[in-house]
Amino acid sequence: MAPVVGIIANPVSARDIRRVVANAASLQITDRANIVLRVLAALRACGVTDVLMMPEKGGIRGHVERGVVRARAHGDTPYPAIHLVDMPVTGTVADTHRAAAAMRQAGVAAIVVLGGDGTHRAVVAHCGSIPIAGISTGTNNAFPEHREPTITGLATGLAVTGKVPAPVAFAANKRIDVCVNGGELREIALVDVALVTERYIGARALYRTENFRELFVTFADPEVIGMSAIAGLLEPVARDESGGLMVRLATPEQRQAGTCGTILHAPIAPGMITPVGVTDWRRMPAGVPFVPEIKAGSIALDGEREVSFSARDRVSLTLRDDAFRTVNVGGCMRFAAQNRLLAGAPAPLPATA
Amino acid sequence: MTENPFPLDRDDLLKAYRIMRTIREFEERLHIDFAKGDIPGFVHLYAGEEASAAGIMMHLKDNDRIASTHRGHGHCIAKGVDVHEMMAEIYGRSTGACRGKGGSMHIADLSKGMMGANGILGAGAPLACGAALAAKVRGDGGVGISFVGDGASNQGMFLESLNLAAVWNLPAIFVVENNGYAESTARDWAVAVDSYIDRASGFGLPGVTVDGTDFFAVYEAAGEIIRRAREGGGPALLECNMVRFYGHFEGDAQTYRAKGEVEAIRASRDCIKIFAERVIEAGVISRAELEAIDKEVLDLIEDAVRAAKSAPLPAPAELLTDVYVAY
Numbered sequence: 067m068a069p070v071v072g073i074i075a076n077p078v079s080a081r082d083i084r085r086v087v088a089n090a091a092s093l094q095i096t097d098r099a100n101i102v103l104r105v106l107a108a109l110r111a112c113g114v115t116d117v118l119m120m121p122e123k124g125g126i127r128g129h130v131e132r133g134v135v136r137a138r139a140h141g142d143t144p145y146p147a148i149h150l151v152d153m154p155v156t157g158t159v160a161d162t163h164r165a166a167a168a169m170r171q172a173g174v175a176a177i178v179v180l181g182g183d184g185t186h187r188a189v190v191a192h193c194g195s196i197p198i199a200g201i202s203t204g205t206n207n208a209f210p211e212h213r214e215p216t217i218t219g220l221a222t223g224l225a226v227t228g229k230v231p232a233p234v235a236f237a238a239n240k241r242i243d244v245c246v247n248g249g250e251l252r253e254i255a256l257v258d259v260a261l262v263t264e265r266y267i268g269a270r271a272l273y274r275t276e277n278f279r280e281l282f283v284t285f286a287d288p289e290v291i292g293m294s295a296i297a298g299l300l301e302p303v304a305r306d307e308s309g310g311l312m313v314r315l316a317t318p319e320q321r322q323a324g325t326c327g328t329i330l331h332a333p334i335a336p337g338m339i340t341p342v343g344v345t346d347w348r349r350m351p352a353g354v355p356f357v358p359e360i361k362a363g364s365i366a367l368d369g370e371r372e373v374s375f376s377a378r379d380r381v382s383l384t385l386r387d388d389a390f391r392t393v394n395v396g397g398c399m400r401f402a403a404q405n406r407l408l409a410g411a412p413a414p415l416p417a418t419a
Numbered sequence: 420m421t422e423n424p425f426p427l428d429r430d431d432l433l434k435a436y437r438i439m440r441t442i443r444e445f446e447e448r449l450h451i452d453f454a455k456g457d458i459p460g461f462v463h464l465y466a467g468e469e470a471s472a473a474g475i476m477m478h479l480k481d482n483d484r485i486a487s488t489h490r491g492h493g494h495c496i497a498k499g500v501d502v503h504e505m506m507a508e509i510y511g512r513s514t515g516a517c518r519g520k521g522g523s524m525h526i527a528d529l530s531k532g533m534m535g536a537n538g539i540l541g542a543g544a545p546l547a548c549g550a551a552l553a554a555k556v557r558g559d560g561g562v563g564i565s566f567v568g569d570g571a572s573n574q575g576m577f578l579e580s581l582n583l584a585a586v587w588n589l590p591a592i593f594v595v596e597n598n599g600y601a602e603s604t605a606r607d608w609a610v611a612v613d614s615y616i617d618r619a620s621g622f623g624l625p626g627v628t629v630d631g632t633d634f635f636a637v638y639e640a641a642g643e644i645i646r647r648a649r650e651g652g653g654p655a656l657l658e659c660n661m662v663r664f665y666g667h668f669e670g671d672a673q674t675y676r677a678k679g680e681v682e683a684i685r686a687s688r689d690c691i692k693i694f695a696e697r698v699i700e701a702g703v704i705s706r707a708e709l710e711a712i713d714k715e716v717l718d719l720i721e722d723a724v725r726a727a728k729s730a731p732l733p734a735p736a737e738l739l740t741d742v743y744v745a746y
Contacts, residue, residue, distance in 0.1 A: 077613070077614070078614075078628060081614075081616050081626070081627065081628035081658075082627060082628070083627050083629075083639065083640050083643055085616075085625040085626060085627055085655075086625050086627055086640075086643050086644050086647055086655055087643050087647075092616050092617070092620050092625070092626060094614070094617040094620060095612070095613045095614050095617055096617075123606075124613055124614060125612075125613025125614065128613070129613075157660065264424075264426075265424025265425070265701075266424055266425050266426060266635050266697075267633075267635065267636070268426065268633075268635040268636050268638065268639035268640075269627075269629060269636050269639040269640045269643075270636070362422070362424070374424060376424075376701075
């Protein structure tokens with residue numbers, strides 16, 4: 067039986083306050099449905115006949131079904147059969163958690179994720195060793211690489227059908243584990259953990275740089291935006307090397323006194339380039355617990371405030387190498403080219419009348 | 420005293436709680452009194468949705484104007500309309516905010532910037548544009564805010580208002596209070612675009628979605644949107660995802676809702692409970708302080724009902740007064 071691919075498309079990513087405080091875009095539901103259709107077509111082209119989708123009430127499914135019906139009306143069958151995870155829809159992140167866990171249990175070969183860093187984090191928290199293929203439909207997308215979704219779909223199809231060997235098809239990724247009070251609360255981050263002085267969750271997104279204090283990243287990339295960009299503009303750390311980077315940021319007092327070492331002009335959100343005072347930075351080796359210096363504030367995971375903490379709480383952060391797997395899209399497509407996986411003998415032309 | 424981690428000082432936290440609790444008790448009392456047949460006309464209750472009104476209105480001054488909906492009691496209370504006058508209005512008494520002639524769906528107090536609840540779906544949106552245009556012309560930094568429900572956002576007036584606000588770059592804000600039901604019709608059946616943010620995008624307006632049961636999420640997002648509008652940054656749309664504790668109107672049998680749905684949201688998505696737990700847990704406000712407010716609010720509502728019931732009805736001779744405004 068051909069492998070089944072999971073699809074989790076978040077209908078509410080890219081809806082936060084950064085559309086007002088910055089110039090973040092807002093991908094429409096119909097565009098998200100269109101992306102799903104492109105992925106479906108690519109999967110089918112690789113021989114995937116069945117997908118398992120997360121149900122949602124944001125409208126993606128309806129538009130996808132419309133696309134399938136239209137194709138069928140033309141006599142085309144370019145899509146795999148779509149099955150929905152049997153689960154209640156709450157319209158919250160719990161849906162993503164539940165869908166990822168159900169797909170893991172159903173034994174899907176990979177999960178294609180449409181969302182921002184937060185959506186990908188929610189999937190990784192529950193998908194275990196199932197590889198994911200990320201498509202950026204969020205705000206600050208450091209984790210999913212920007213790429214035409216058709217290609218992500220092709221690579222996933224080639225990977226799960228075994229046309230590309232697993233060592234090439236899948237890549238290992240890092241993660242930061244956040245532990246509060248010895249395990250009372252455990253969270254993960256795929257790209258960054260930021261410690262900020264705001265002690266309430268509120269509208270979640272990070273944009274007030276004067277409140278940033280400490281930053282821990284799994285990779286530091288000067289080509290992305292957000293927290294990883296701050297680290298990446300200081301000392302790039304690749305996704306595929308061990309360990310990450312920790313950065314200490316200046317307080318407003320330190321900036322005013324001129325005692326912070328560096329003022330970095332960092333792209334922290336779309337269209338938002340903000341001066342950030344940096345005092346120092348250093349490598350964050352894997353497996354070593356780090357205890358933040360800030361005593362009270364909020365822990366932001368992949369750019370969103372998630373947990374507030376006070377001086378009573380004990381917080382520690384540990385980076386893990388090889389924590390979860392992704393589809394190595396570039397690797398798959400290069401392998402496909404080198405081995406002519408998408409090339410075939412020319413079919414005889416149909417006889418013309 | 421513990422350091423306050425919230426973006427509001429203690430006095431404002433207590434004020435926000437008092438607003439939300441006043442709305443809740445006002446509505447709970449109407450739920451009972453309407454069933455007894457004491458109240459003429461129709462009432463639509465805002466219970467469960469308090470964090471939206473409070474989180475937005477905490478940023479507003481009297482020169483900021485709001486246009487409300489048929490479910491307007493919460494907006495009135497949060498905007499500072501007198502509770503006694505509101506109750507008298509709903510009871511149809513001459514001491515009411517509109518001298519007892521408007522009832523629940525027409526409570527207004529222009530001195531507080533409350534341009535009125537509105538029985539016509541979506542009709543508040545152009546009013547908010549007008550108020551926003553006035554503020555822009557005067558240069559007084561005011562904003563115009565229109566509240567609509569998820570159903571009313573389908574109205575042509577609402578869509579025309581988004582367009583008008585965008586082309587005139589008005590300090591207008593459109594709040595979609597999405598409680599999931601347009602009367603009894605679920606959103607996924609009746610709203611073609613599926614996302615209200617997409618609807619705003621179609622007119623070039625930024626849109627933000629927040630958890631409308633989280634006062635602090637609404638407060639922060641509304642604060643940024645309102646600040647931006649005051650500074651000339653233009654209109655925006657705020658979608659508050661929220662829950663409705665009662666039916667569309669009082670007397671609605673709610674056969675369209677799942678069994679146990681209301682009990683579940685009352686248990687887990689009660690915005691007042693969520694707020695109280697947070698401020699108490701942070702050690703900023705004590706439970707006793709909140710309970711003292713609860714008691715004062717109950718006394719206030721009791722007194723407002725008593726005063727309303729004992730106030731006179733409008734006299735027949737006043738039938739044609741207060742109907743039109745002479746310019």
